[in-house]
Amino acid sequence: MVLTSILNVSNAILKKRRIDTPFDGGDVSFMIVASAMVFFMIPGLSFLYSGLTRRKSALSLILVVSASNAVCIFQWYFWGYSLAFSRTANNGFLGNLANVGLINVLDKPSPGSPLVPELLYALYQMECACVTIGILVGGIAERGRVLPAMVITFFWMTLVYCPIACWAWSPNGWGYKFGVLDFAGGGPVEIGSGVGGLAYAWVLGCRQDKGLQNFRPQSVSMVNLGTFILWFGWLGFNGGNAFGANMRAIMAIWNSMIAAAFGGIVWCLIDYRHERKYSMVGFCSGIIVGLIAATPASGFIKPWAAVIMGILAGAVCNYATKLKFLFRIDDSLDIFAQHAIGGILGLLMNAFFASGSVIALDGVNTNVLGGWVDHNWKQLYIQFAYILAASSYTFVVTALIVHYVDTIPGLHIRVAAGNETLGLDEVEVGEYADDYFEIWRDAMEPNPMVNSNPRESTLDTIACTVRCSQPVLSQEISTRNLHVHDNLHIRDSDIDIEKPVELEVLSGRGGARVSIIA
Numbered sequence: 001m002v003l004t005s006i007l008n009v010s011n012a013i014l015k016k017r018r019i020d021t022p023f024d025g026g027d028v029s030f031m032i033v034a035s036a037m038v039f040f041m042i043p044g045l046s047f048l049y050s051g052l053t054r055r056k057s058a059l060s061l062i063l064v065v066s067a068s069n070a071v072c073i074f075q076w077y078f079w080g081y082s083l084a085f086s087r088t089a090n091n092g093f094l095g096n097l098a099n100v101g102l103i104n105v106l107d108k109p110s111p112g113s114p115l116v117p118e119l120l121y122a123l124y125q126m127e128c129a130c131v132t133i134g135i136l137v138g139g140i141a142e143r144g145r146v147l148p149a150m151v152i153t154f155f156w157m158t159l160v161y162c163p164i165a166c167w168a169w170s171p172n173g174w175g176y177k178f179g180v181l182d183f184a185g186g187g188p189v190e191i192g193s194g195v196g197g198l199a200y201a202w203v204l205g206c207r208q209d210k211g212l213q214n215f216r217p218q219s220v221s222m223v224n225l226g227t228f229i230l231w232f233g234w235l236g237f238n239g240g241n242a243f244g245a246n247m248r249a250i251m252a253i254w255n256s257m258i259a260a261a262f263g264g265i266v267w268c269l270i271d272y273r274h275e276r277k278y279s280m281v282g283f284c285s286g287i288i289v290g291l292i293a294a295t296p297a298s299g300f301i302k303p304w305a306a307v308i309m310g311i312l313a314g315a316v317c318n319y320a321t322k323l324k325f326l327f328r329i330d331d332s333l334d335i336f337a338q339h340a341i342g343g344i345l346g347l348l349m350n351a352f353f354a355s356g357s358v359i360a361l362d363g364v365n366t367n368v369l370g371g372w373v374d375h376n377w378k379q380l381y382i383q384f385a386y387i388l389a390a391s392s393y394t395f396v397v398t399a400l401i402v403h404y405v406d407t408i409p410g411l412h413i414r415v416a417a418g419n420e421t422l423g424l425d426e427v428e429v430g431e432y433a434d435d436y437f438e439i440w441r442d443a444m445e446p447n448p449m450v451n452s453n454p455r456e457s458t459l460d461t462i463a464c465t466v467r468c469s470q471p472v473l474s475q476e477i478s479t480r481n482l483h484v485h486d487n488l489h490i491r492d493s494d495i496d497i498e499k500p501v502e503l504e505v506l507s508g509r510g511g512a513r514v515s516i517i518a
Contacts, residue, residue, distance in 0.1 A: 021107070027115045027244035031124055037236025038127035042069050044229030045134045048288075049141070050433055051222030052281070052333055056423025057142040058218050058433035064146050065134040071153045072133045076126040077102060083162035084125070085111045085170050092174035094163045111171055113243035113364060124240055128185060129161055131237070135193035135339055139200035140413075141332040143207050143420050146428050148411040152200070155401045160196060164188040164390050180386045181350040181371070181379065183252070184241040186296025187390040190343025195391050197335035198327075199398035203406070204414055206330035208421070219434075220280050227284035231260060234291045238298045248361035252298040255306035256291055259298070262310030263290025263317075270318045282318075285338065289317040292342030297349045300370065305353035309346065317341050344387050351380040 042065060049061040072080075079100050086095030099105050102122065110121030136156065137149050165188040167175035175182070185192075217223060238256045242249035267286025271279040293313035294306065301309070320337035324330065331337070354370035371379040406413045419427040426432075 022109065023115065023117055024244070027246075028117070028120060030245035030249070031116050031120050031240060031243065034236035034240030035120075035124045035127050037233045038124070038131060038240065039233075041131050041230050041233030041237065042066065042134055044226045044233055045131065045138075046226070047222045048226030048230065048284075049138050049333060051219040051224075051226060052217045053141050054216075054423070055218035055432075055434060056425055058425065059429050059431055060146065060424035061138065061141060062433065063429055064137045064140060064144075064149055067146065067150055068133045068137045068153045069130045071150050072130045072157055073126060075154050075157045076122075076129055080129065080157055080162055081105065081122045081125065083158065084165040085122070087111060087172075089166075089170075090172045092167075092172060092177065094166055095170065110243070112169055113362075115244040115246075115362070115364065121243070124243075125165070128189060128237065129157065129165075131233075132161060132185070132189045132193050133157060135189075135335060136196045136200065138333045138335055139197035139331070140204060142424060143414055144200075144204055144424075145413060145415055146424075148405055148413045151408075151411060152401055152405050152413075155405070156196065156398060159401060160394055160397050161188055161192055164192055164394070167390070168386075175386050175389075178386070179369075179379070179382050181300055181354050181383065182296045182347060182386070183299035183350075184238050184295045186343040186347040187386060190292055190295055190339045190346070191387065191390045192394050194336045194338070194340025194343060195394040196398040197333075198329060198331055198340065199395045200402050201331050201335075202327075202329045203399055203402040204330075206328075207332065208417060217281060223281055223284050227287055231287060231291065234260075234295075238291075238294055241299055242362050244362060246362050248299055248358065251303075251358055251361055252294075254303055255298040255301060255309075256294040258303055258306040259290035259294040259310035259313065260287045261290070262307055263287060263293070263314040266311050266314030267318050270315060285334070286314045286318070289313045289338050289342040292317075292339055293346035293349065296343060296346040297354070300350050300354035300358055302353070302355055302358060305349065308353075309349045312349075313342050313345055316345060340391070344391075347383050347387055348380075351383040354379065 046062040046065040049065060050058040053061055079097060081102065082097055082099035083095045086098045088098045089096040102119070105118050105122055107117045107119065110116050110118040112121055112125075116124075133153050133156065137153065140149055167173040168180055168182045168185075168187050170176060175187070180187075182188075235253050235256060239249040239253040242252055264283045264286035267289070268278060268283040271277075271282035290310045290313050293309050297309060298306070317338055320341040321334050323337060323341075324334070329336075351371045353373055356368060356370045356374050359368045359370065360366045369376040369379070402413060405411050415424065415427055
């Protein structure tokens, strides 16, 4: 009897809730989870960038991606959402300040879909913006200062991301009215971050050539970890843009998985053709470009088209990595080749393969035409015009923002040449991603009472240190006759492990050695 009464009361409460709100609980729950998945892409991006760079600047990229996330959250809350999605702005280019501080953003149906409340829609779009700016700031790798990058983040979000998001997704945006098909952000996210990152790197300038000889990623395992965290989060990124737990979300997730898989395979095979070795970094890069291409297209195309898109993304973006040499721009993390080219490719796929039957799977957009498969021939020039507008606007405005921030006293965007040699972890952060040994600080400092600068163990610092601590070799040693032996010696597997790093003077008195336990 008591149990029956409890069930009756519960059913009455649930029925009242269904009457009071137009939103389905499943759709709302799905979007909350999708938002959390997109947020999880931030550490994935941090790990990816950290693994791709050299260890002396590895932590600085984790910091700059993480800090840009905080700045973006503030900007989006303050006026970013209003500038992108304000309902009362009708100029087609940019929103107004009607929703500053999320004023009047609560339980009305969102501008993007009637399936979710506006407050939840604003949260989800904020997470997408945070990922975008995290991609962009990778352009400063190994030479850009952190504080100016945070200032640039705020202005870039305001002057670049918000306008392009308004064009594509706001019901009053010119791109939306023009008929642009951009599902999850080929323009605001991929072209914005890819072309913006290229412009940032262009103004910033190239890294020192000497430091790029025999360059290798500092941690391929971190690259793999970051890639698969991104892949997980990307399912929420692309699936979430259906704005509900519906068949279109499932289709978007399927297309994302297919494109990522084929992109990874093709990129890896192309690298194998040239090097005759399998590349983990190449495989991860292919996965990412497949997901990038799927971002604007996954909610518009059928799975067979996702196969074509993944293959093309893996091949085209692989060869596009050579463009930085043509442009003479040090795009150190290939942001342009992957994000911009991949995003453009996905947008063009919509012109050919977007299908109205896939678009209608959400139960909302039932009268939207697809691309050429629906005999909508004009979609190609619509997509092309949107790509051209987003790319040119992003490059010019980003370059201007970075240039003028650089002119502000105290906000010069690049570290000094000597500090670049030391590494941004030491100069900008004061901490390190890994507890690697440093000859000067830990092992060979001649006077432990002297508070000297910790430095990474490059051959230059090795030569300097050996001169200080081994005066007898001072006339014989130089970076040209040093050779590093890195061998693992196990004293006792049950107790501990020694790893002596031997620095052998190849020419000199008796082939002298200096050994350090690290």
